[in-house]
Amino acid sequence: MINYDYILVGGGASGLMMAYRMSKDSFFDNKKILIIDKEKKTANDRTWCFWEKNEGEWDDVLAKTWQKIQFKSEIHSLEGSILPYQYKMIRSEKFYHKIWNQLANKTNITFVEEAVLSIHQEENSARVVTSSATFHSKVVINSIVFSDESKKQTKFPVLQQHFVGFFIKTLEDSFNNESATFMDFKIPQKGNTRFMYILPYSENEALFEYTLFSENLLPISEYETEIENYLREKNITNFTITEKEKGSIPMTCYHFWKNNSENIIHIGTAGGWSKASTGFTFKNTT
Ligand SMILES: Cc1cc2nc3c(=O)[nH]c(=O)nc-3n(C[C@H](O)[C@H](O)[C@H](O)COP(=O)(O)OP(=O)(O)OC[C@H]3O[C@@H](n4cnc5c(N)ncnc54)[C@H](O)[C@@H]3O)c2cc1C
Structure with missing residues (x-):
């Protein structure tokens, strides 16, 4: 059995942000943490924009900020200031590098590059199955959307x-x-x-x-x-x-959090952090 104190399933925006925060908190210094992703994210695969007042934690990786925004339609168009907010843009490459640089100093955090096939709630722990191994932990934090359960239900559009x-x-x-x-x-x-x-x-x-x-x-x-x-x-x-x-x-009000169990927590899009009305997710993750 390969055991970890914490397993982060998925190393995209929310998984890496979680790892980053854990790496900065001395509580986790003596905890064994595993991140599993099918690919180590380092490139520009996403452009994340979000609203924020004043300075923020990710200002050193911003590509651009705007203080004015526009809407246009056949009947009405407007351009306006959004101050005191700013619309901030991150290209993911810089974000990933910032986080991987921070994690490189932490010997208690391990990365495994493998596809995750499934995660299971067991008695008092969780099991993560990849293409070549099985890992166990008391706390599995998952950001992979495994099933299209939200699409199968009819309660929420x-x-x-x-x-x-x-x-x-x-x-x-x-x-x-x-x-x-x-x-x-x-x-x-x-x-x-x-x-x-x-x-x-x-x-x-x-x-x-x-x-x-x-x-x-x-x-x-x-x-x-x-x-x-x-x-x-x-x-x-x-x-x-x-x-x-x-x-x-x-974009749905489906209760993703209902998939949480005693030892498995869902975060990011898999945890329902994408705002139903807009799709904005990044700010909910920070
Ligand atoms: C192109 C794009 C632009 C976006 N722009 C914005 C924006 O401007 N503002 C905003 O708020 N939101 C935006 N979003 C929405 C949201 O912020 C992002 O999707 C964000 O990356 C979600 O973070 P996450 O951790 O939930 O998922 P992800 O970042 O997608 O992380 C999931 C990780 O799981 C890994 N994975 C998936 N399946 C497996 C598997 N079977 N085995 C192992 N690993 C696996 C993936 O490789 C990935 O690294 C955007 C999304 C996309 C796709």
Whole structure:
């Protein structure tokens, strides 16, 4: 039997943030902690934005902040200051590096790069099964969404916030990087809620994300065509796509916490920390 005091199943935003906090608290210095993830996260696979007043814990890894935001629709458009809040953006690579650098100093924290197949509540402990081993702990903190249980139930509606984004770079200065466009609804709605989310992070660089609130995902080509159409309409033609990102975030009031048991706690999206109305999760994790 391989035993740990704590096992963090999933080393993404919430698992790593949990490990980071544990590494900073001397209570855990003599505790054996295991993090398991199918891949060690180090790259830019996510752009996390969140609202925050004043200074915050993640300010040293911010890529950009905005104090003004815009909404646009056929009947009304507005741009306004959000002070005393700021809209803060993190590119995940810096976040992951900050955390892995901190964890590198802790000999009591181990990382195993393996797929987790299942977790089980046992009598007075929990068991974690990976592709090549079984681990046991009194406290398993899980951030992997294993089942689509939330979609199978009918009590709470479940929408997805799903999107594809292009990071583009233009030859000439093209953007007002002091203002983020939260929702531009001036695009064909096609029977559900669709908008463009635009984060200009310099005068010639911006993230354009075609976003829907709906039940079913689209073929990737459909999101991409809509971004291309939008850019063409805005006369943004001379650009290169430097990166792409995609995501799907559950928007539901389903009680994810009901899956917690005596020795297994669910955190992050798996714990229901994605806000049902917006999909924002990062701030709920901090
Ligand atoms: C592209 C994108 C952009 C987002 N932008 C924002 C934003 O701007 N603001 C915001 O608040 N929220 C945002 N979100 C939502 C949310 O903040 C993120 O999804 C966040 O990463 C959730 O953290 P988490 O720990 O729950 O999940 P994750 O960060 O996804 O971590 C889960 C981890 O589990 C691992 N894993 C999964 N299955 C297995 C398995 N079987 N075995 C082993 N490991 C496994 C994965 O590799 C991953 O590292 C975004 C999501 C995406 C996808």
